[in-house]
Amino acid sequence: MADIARMAGVSISTVSRALAGSPLIPDATREMISEIARANGYVVNPFARGLRLKRTQTIGVVIPLGHETRQLISDPFFLEMLGHLADEITLRGYEILLSKIAPPKPGWLETVIQSQRTDGLVIIGQSDQHEALVSASENYEPMVVWGAHLPGQTYCAVGVDNEAGGYLATRHLVDRGRRHIAFLGDAELPEIKQRHQGYLRACREFGLNYDPRLDARSEFTAETAAQASERLVMSGVEMDAIFAASDVIALAAINALKHHGKSVPDDVAVVGFDDSTIAAHTNPPLTTIRQDLQKAAKLLIENLFQRLDGNLTPGDTMAPELVIRQSS
Amino acid sequence: MADIARMAGVSISTVSRALAGSPLIPDATREMISEIARANGYVVNPFARGLRLKRTQTIGVVIPLGHETRQLISDPFFLEMLGHLADEITLRGYEILLSKIAPPKPGWLETVIQSQRTDGLVIIGQSDQHEALVSASENYEPMVVWGAHLPGQTYCAVGVDNEAGGYLATRHLVDRGRRHIAFLGDAELPEIKQRHQGYLRACREFGLNYDPRLDARSEFTAETAAQASERLVMSGVEMDAIFAASDVIALAAINALKHHGKSVPDDVAVVGFDDSTIAAHTNPPLTTIRQDLQKAAKLLIENLFQRLDGNLTPGDTMAPELVIRQSS
DNA sequence: CTGAAAGCGCTAACAA
DNA sequence: TTGTTAGCGCTTTCAG
Numbered sequence: 001m002a003d004i005a006r007m008a009g010v011s012i013s014t015v016s017r018a019l020a021g022s023p024l025i026p027d028a029t030r031e032m033i034s035e036i037a038r039a040n041g042y043v044v045n046p047f048a049r050g051l052r053l054k055r056t057q058t059i060g061v062v063i064p065l066g067h068e069t070r071q072l073i074s075d076p077f078f079l080e081m082l083g084h085l086a087d088e089i090t091l092r093g094y095e096i097l098l099s100k101i102a103p104p105k106p107g108w109l110e111t112v113i114q115s116q117r118t119d120g121l122v123i124i125g126q127s128d129q130h131e132a133l134v135s136a137s138e139n140y141e142p143m144v145v146w147g148a149h150l151p152g153q154t155y156c157a158v159g160v161d162n163e164a165g166g167y168l169a170t171r172h173l174v175d176r177g178r179r180h181i182a183f184l185g186d187a188e189l190p191e192i193k194q195r196h197q198g199y200l201r202a203c204r205e206f207g208l209n210y211d212p213r214l215d216a217r218s219e220f221t222a223e224t225a226a227q228a229s230e231r232l233v234m235s236g237v238e239m240d241a242i243f244a245a246s247d248v249i250a251l252a253a254i255n256a257l258k259h260h261g262k263s264v265p266d267d268v269a270v271v272g273f274d275d276s277t278i279a280a281h282t283n284p285p286l287t288t289i290r291q292d293l294q295k296a297a298k299l300l301i302e303n304l305f306q307r308l309d310g311n312l313t314p315g316d317t318m319a320p321e322l323v324i325r326q327s328s
Numbered sequence: 329m330a331d332i333a334r335m336a337g338v339s340i341s342t343v344s345r346a347l348a349g350s351p352l353i354p355d356a357t358r359e360m361i362s363e364i365a366r367a368n369g370y371v372v373n374p375f376a377r378g379l380r381l382k383r384t385q386t387i388g389v390v391i392p393l394g395h396e397t398r399q400l401i402s403d404p405f406f407l408e409m410l411g412h413l414a415d416e417i418t419l420r421g422y423e424i425l426l427s428k429i430a431p432p433k434p435g436w437l438e439t440v441i442q443s444q445r446t447d448g449l450v451i452i453g454q455s456d457q458h459e460a461l462v463s464a465s466e467n468y469e470p471m472v473v474w475g476a477h478l479p480g481q482t483y484c485a486v487g488v489d490n491e492a493g494g495y496l497a498t499r500h501l502v503d504r505g506r507r508h509i510a511f512l513g514d515a516e517l518p519e520i521k522q523r524h525q526g527y528l529r530a531c532r533e534f535g536l537n538y539d540p541r542l543d544a545r546s547e548f549t550a551e552t553a554a555q556a557s558e559r560l561v562m563s564g565v566e567m568d569a570i571f572a573a574s575d576v577i578a579l580a581a582i583n584a585l586k587h588h589g590k591s592v593p594d595d596v597a598v599v600g601f602d603d604s605t606i607a608a609h610t611n612p613p614l615t616t617i618r619q620d621l622q623k624a625a626k627l628l629i630e631n632l633f634q635r636l637d638g639n640l641t642p643g644d645t646m647a648p649e650l651v652i653r654q655s656s
Numbered sequence: 657c658t659g660a661a662a663g664c665g666c667t668a669a670c671a672a
Numbered sequence: 673t674t675g676t677t678a679g680c681g682c683t684t685t686c687a688g
Contacts, residue, residue: 001681011659016683024657041435043442047379048681051664056375058425076605079407086428095445096426097386100418107369114371117423251609277404281579281609329665339675344667352673376665379680659688664681671676 004042008033019044058095059304060118061085065102066127076276077246077293081124081146084297092305094119104129109136113143120304122146126157126190141312144304146296148190149317156307156315158299162191165289165320166198169243169271172287174206176328178241178269180214182232184225184253185245187217192245195273199243213237225252233260240268241328247272247279250286254327269328284326292318332370336361347372386423387632388446389413393430394456404604405574405621409452409474412625420633422447432457437464441471448632450474454485454518469640472632474624476518477645484635484643486627490519493617493648494526497571497599500615502534504656506569506597508542510560512553512581513573515545520573523601527571541565553580561588568596569656575600575607578614582655597656603649612654620646 005012010033018025018033025033036042050056063078082098089096097118101108109132112121120142126133130153133145137155145157173181181203187193196217203210214237216228225244229252232239242257244250250272254264262268264284272279275290296318303313333340338361346353346361353361365371378384391406410426417424425446429436437460440449448470454461458481461473465483473485501509509531515521524545531538542565544556553572557580560567570585572578578600582592590596592612600607603618624646631641 012682013659013661013684014657016681017658020683026657029657038435041438041442043439045379045681046443046445047375047384048664049683051373051375051379051666051681052683054664061426076404076407079404079411082410083407086426090428098389098414098424098426100414107366110369111371114369115374117374278606278609281606281611283609283611283613285611340665341667341676342674344665345674348667354673357673373665376680377667379665379682380667382680657688660686662683662685664683666680667678669676669678672674 001042001044004033004037004040007040008036054116056095056117056119057093058097058118059089059301060097060099060112060121061089061124062099062101062112062121063124064104064108064127064129065100066104066129076248076278077274078124080276080293081297084294085122085124085301088297088301092301104132106132109133113140120144120308122300122304126150128188130190141310142304142307144300144307144315146300148194149315150190156303156313158296158303158316158318159191160289160291160296160318160320162194162320163198163201165273165291166195166243167202168198168320168322169195169273169289170199170202171206172322172324173241173243173269173271173328174202174208176241176265176269179208180211180238181208181241181243182214182216182237182239183243183245184216184228184249192217195245211237214239225249226256229253229256230260233257233262242268242270244270244272247274247276247286247288250288250327251278251282254282254284254286265326265328271328275323279323280325282327287325287328288323290321290323292321329370329372332361332365332368335368336364382444384423384445384447385421386425386446387417387629388425388427388440388449389417389452390427390429390440390449391452392432392436392455392457393428394432404576404606405602406452408604408621409625412622413450413452413629416625416629420629432460434460437461441468448472448636450628450632454478456516458518469638470632470635472628472635472643474628476522477643478518484631484641486624486631486644486646487519488617488619488624488646488648490522490648491526491529493601493619494523494571495530496526496648496650497523497601497617498527498530499534500650500652501569501571501597501599501656502530502536504569504593504597507536508539508566509536509569509571510542510544510565510567511571511573512544512556512577520545523573539565542567553577554584557581557584558588561585561590570596570598572598572600575602575604575614575616578616578655579606579610582610582612582614593654593656599656603651607651608653610655615653615656616651618649618651620649 005015018030123145126147133155147159183199185192187196272286272288275288279286279288299316306313333343346358451473454475461483475487511527513520515524570581600614600616603616607614607616627644634641
């Protein structure tokens with residue numbers, strides 16, 4: 001910037017003001033200075049600027065992976081979400097700092113916040129970090145979380161109504177005449193737990209006999225989905241449907257079922273959750289509960305920018321939607 | 329940092345050195361200072377640090393979308409690649425700054441470089457920006473590009489041998505007894521152009537009559553894939569196979585064919601390119617040319633860090649691999 | 657309208 | 673082993 005000032009024959013302050021579009025500088029001067037800057041490939045150094053302004057024009061997108069560490073960042077759910085977030089953030093002229101935290105250590109969130117690399121944070125998924133989020137949110141406002149609304153929650157969350165989604169999926173299977181519906185998913189995660197509660201409510205409401213052997217909700221990762229469904233098939237438990245807590249799990253289940261000579265949906269119907277791009281292309285195409293990730297990203301970023309302006313938004317809950325395909 | 333120094337009863341420099349792990353500081357002092365920092369939730373400000381050190385511990389991942397602007401960042405190819413890159417970069421203790429450039433304006437790359445936000449750059453895809461990459465690479469070394477190796481190329485590229493891939497796909501279709509093979513893809517993009525050249529070579533080599541009506545290689549975006557294949561079907565040209573330049577295009581083609589009562593692969597065989605996660609789950613599962621994106625990400629980052637150390641690596645070419653499924 | 661100067665939080669000579 | 677001090681490149685009072 002000093003160079004530009006010298007070339008333009010003005011002071012550094014004038015260059016700074018001109019390039020920042022200050023109204024103090026006459027158009028002619030500004031043009032002249034901008035032209036010199038352009039010709040010399042000069043771009044304001046955002047670090048120095050950020051240091052001075054304490055603003056970075058950067059939004060942090062962080063993906064905490066707790067005890068589900070093996071769920072890669074490459075999981076289609078994260079990636080679809082990330083794509084939409086990127087579009088929304090870029091649209092507003094901010095940069096994106098992407099972090100994957102695996103596994104989260106105590107104080108990780110405070111470290112991210114204190115480092116002041118970003119003006120705001122969007123956390124994709126609560127993982128098992130609800131406590132950390134609660135405590136960080138007490139004195140850090142520009143943060144939004146994709147996930148479940150939990151009792152006593154102090155942070156801003158955007159998410160689908162998971163309980164309703166679980167209920168919807170299960171009711172649909174009952175409508176299809178199924179009575180022995182298995183659940184597959186890790187209920188340690190808040191969102192999955194709520195889906196599970198919806199499943200239980202539907203089971204109760206429609207008078208299904210609750211069989212704990214059908215309820216595979218602990219020690220679960222996407223990778224073990226195939227094994228879990230195989231175990232179900234081999235165990236000989238009566239089972240005519242599976243509600244999987246995600247499309248990835250559903251896909252694994254379908255493959256395991258086919259592998260053991262069970263036809264989908266004739267022998268066992270399968271319903272997933274997410275409606276990620278793979279859902280429409282499985283064989284058979286997967287009935288699932290849709291989460292509109294584009295809308296989700298929009299809501300997350302809208303909430304975040306409201307908060308950047310000092311409005312403490314409470315977050316949003318989206319309605320889940322049953323998408324019926326051929327797996328049920 | 330001044331606060332911590334005061335609390336510890338030492339100077340700022342001592343704190344700085346202690347926290348940076350300088351060997352000048354005795355362990356006892358370091359422990360004491362670290363403890364105070366931790367207790368007060370103090371984290372070194374990476375901006376100030378970067379300003380001083382002219383290093384950011386950040387790698388920029390940029391996705392230029394040229395005339396194929398409509399190809400969203402949400403395209404599975406980008407997202408899978410991004411996931412693997414994120415893993416590799418995080419592993420090395422660097423942060424990731426994600427940028428989508430759509431559309432690239434003259435000088436965009438210089439701006440990104442001059443802003444000095446990142447220590448190095450990985451560019452995902454050449455798009456139509458070969459010239460820009462060449463000229464930027466003349467005085468900026470820590471940059472690697474995913475894409476084709478082009479004649480007279482001065483920048484470091486990692487990519488699959490696209491020509492060989494195109495040849496492989498086409499030969500496979502010939503092996504399956506097909507003689508009227510259409511090409512679907514935008515040959516404006518260097519990588520696609522090379523795939524097209526492989527296609528042409530195979531056509532020549534196996535004595536297929538070249539029919540320009542089967543050669544849909546201009547004005548192409550993923551979204552128009554369905555229309556293009558419909559046009560092919562409706563035109564009544566004799567066609568018993570399609571080589572699509574990407575899995576997304578292949579998927580669109582399959583849907584269009586089915587929609588018009590053509591069976592895949594009986595009436596028309598289809599081969600894609602990428603082997604993205606959807607490929608295994610289309611109906612029928614898609615025969616395709618695999619690009620190992622995990623390996624690709626590894627190679628890209630290895631090249632980048634070599635270059636960060638001053639070794640001007642030339643890049644790598646990966647062998648494509650034919651993955652035979654049921655669409656051919 | 658423009659410039660001089662202070663300072664954002666940090667690191668690294670240089671001095672002690 | 674530790675402290676003093678001079679910047680890194682920018683913005684912004686404050687004083688012309």
